Amino acid sequence: MECPMCKGKMEKMKDIIKQDGMSFDAFRCTACGEEIMNMQQLKMLAQKYRKLRHAKEITFAKWGNSIAVRIPSEIVDEYHITSGKQGILTKDKEGIRIIPA
Ligand SMILES: [Zn+2]
Known part of the structure; x- marks a missing residue:
């Protein structure tokens, strides 16, 4: 996959959204650091957030x-x-x- 910003190389990575500790998969450009997600990765993250919203404290x-x-x-x-x-x-x-x- 090619970076849409600089045509650099995109590598699969795992990152965490610090505010809520949510981990997600995405692609990051090794040259400029641009991050993009494909449909499946977006769906996974959306699903995690849906689960979190339904979560109750115990x-x-x-x-x-x-x-x-x-x-x-x-x-x-x-x-x-x-x-x-x-x-x-x-x-x-x-x-x-x-x-x-
Ligand atoms: Zn780039």
Whole structure:
């Protein structure tokens, strides 16, 4: 790929938007530093922001020797979570995901 500004060489890079710690993939010109994203990279970043907007803050609390997570009531209602109900916990690259059964 060629830089649209200086015709220099574009290299794939990973960068972070400092305000919210959001990482993204783009291409950067090795000559002038111009950064561009292709459609797929843009879509990925948009998707990350959508996820972040839906994010809710949670609080960790001690429960015996374990740590419990307090789930906000609107999420409890939406997923019909009740005390004693089971679910599964999985790990992914960004963190922990809770899936109510
Ligand atoms: Zn350039």
